[in-house]
Amino acid sequence: MQPTHEVIIVGGGAAGLSAALVLGAARRSVVVVDAGEPRNRAAAHLHGFLSRDGADPADVLATGRDEAARYGVEVVEDTVTAALPKDDAFTVELEGGRRLVAPRLVIAVGTADTLPDLPGLREGWGSDVLHCPYCHGHEVADSPLLILATHAGSAHQAHLLRQWSDDVTLLVNDVAALDEDAHATLRRRGIRVADGAVARIERAEDGALTGVQLADGTRVPANALFLVPDMEPPGVLVERLGLAMEDTPMGPAITTHDNGRTSVPGVWAAGNCTDPTAHLVTAASAGTLAGMDVNADIIDDELHT
Known part of the structure; x- marks a missing residue:
């Protein structure tokens, strides 16, 4: 099958659109496939992106699409079901039935966040159930904060949150392994530790988080809860390629x-699928660098053929 484009970009978030912007401006034939599920879709505001701090993430992506479109970039709203190498190119199959072919592929699909199975947790994801202090710490500053331990390093997240509030409690949740030195350091920083498993998240009638209840019935009040979700890039691309x-x-x-x-x-990759900790501005930078490198690779081929 003949190539339909020079470059296919899978993922229309900050990384994918930044790569598309660079390649479109370089007068390459580019298509972006976007499933419309950016990782930050649950958040009302983005932070740490110079000149865009506090903006609606959806507005930023809409602007990015418009900017890329000015350079002729095609954006297809669909979901990739398969991406396969064939005859010195890559065939990308879409849920809607369309098939795209290009000799170069950029993977910018972000990562999937899996939350613990606790009643009341998923409902607040992105509003009062959060993961990044640098993204959301200022929004909930000076209020009672909880850190739900999801892995052995969760105590570090508690120390980070102490920068934004003096009312911080680490919920051990039968996960975090804290020795005497770790307990002493937390006490010295004024961070409380609640032992035992968390049974459920408590919410007011209006849906706002009010705290958690432990398995022994103890209540720990708070206005927001932080955790580190399990993160993994979509296997449909990773495994088949x-x-x-x-x-x-x-x-x-x-x-x-x-x-x-x-x-x-x-195949290039950029954004959270290569670095789960990357912020929006970091992902955008990685996408820009990947786009420039793809263009350089095309030129190198042209020089040697």
Whole structure:
């Protein structure tokens, strides 16, 4: 099958659209496939992005689409069901039945966040159930905060949150392993520790979080709860393409080097699928660098053919 484009970008978030913007401006034929489920879709505001602090994430992506479109980038709203190498190119199949072909592929699909199975938790994701102090700490500053331990390093998240509030409690939740030194450090910082498993999240009639109830019936009040979700990039792309993966403290990620190049020639990756900790501005930067490298790779091919 003949190529339909020079580059296919899977994922229309900050990383994917930044790569598209660079490649479109470089006069490449580019298509972005966007399933419309950005990782930050539950958040009302974004932070840490110079000139866009406090903006609605959906507005930022809409602006990015418009900017890319000015350079001829095509955006397809659909979901990728398969991506396969074939005849020195990649065939990307979409849920709607369309098939795209290009010799180069950029994976910018973010990562999936899986939350613990606790009643009342999912309802507040992005509003009062949060994960990033740098993204949301200022929004809930000076209020009672909880950290739900989801892995051994959750105590570090509690120390981070202490920067925004002097009323911080770490919920051990039968997960965090705290020795005497860890307990002493938390006490010295004024961070309380609640032992035992968490049974449920408590909410007021209007849906606002009011605290948690432990398995022994103890109530711990709070206005917001932080945790580190399980994170994993979509397997439909990783497995079928045979991309090398690596373990990070925040979950598995696609291995990249040299401005987003993966273990598979012709495939680049950028954003949270390569770095689960990347903020919006970091993902955008990675997408820009990947786009520039893709263009350089095309030129290198042109020089040697």
